[in-house]
Amino acid sequence: MYIIKVKGKAKIPDYIQLRDDNFVLVAYFRADRPLKNMEKYGLAGKEEALSSLIASLPFGKLQKLEL
Secondary structure: EEEEEEOOOOOOOOEEEEEEEOOOOOEEOOOOOOOOOOOHHOOOOOHHHHHHHHHHOOOOOOOOOOO
C-alpha cells in the first residue's frame, strides 16, 4: 500500500490518498480529520502511527506505507 499527501489550495483542505500495490485509489480523506474506519483498509490499531506519519509526510511524494 502507498500513501501520498496532496496540498489543498485556498478553501480546499489537504488530503491523504491511500493506494494499493497497483496504485488504485483505496481511500481519500482529509489530513486534518481524525482517522476512522481504518479497519476497512487493514490498518486497525495503527491510527496513532498513521497520524504521526501523516504529520511528517512531505506534500506530493508517494511513499510505501509500512507500519
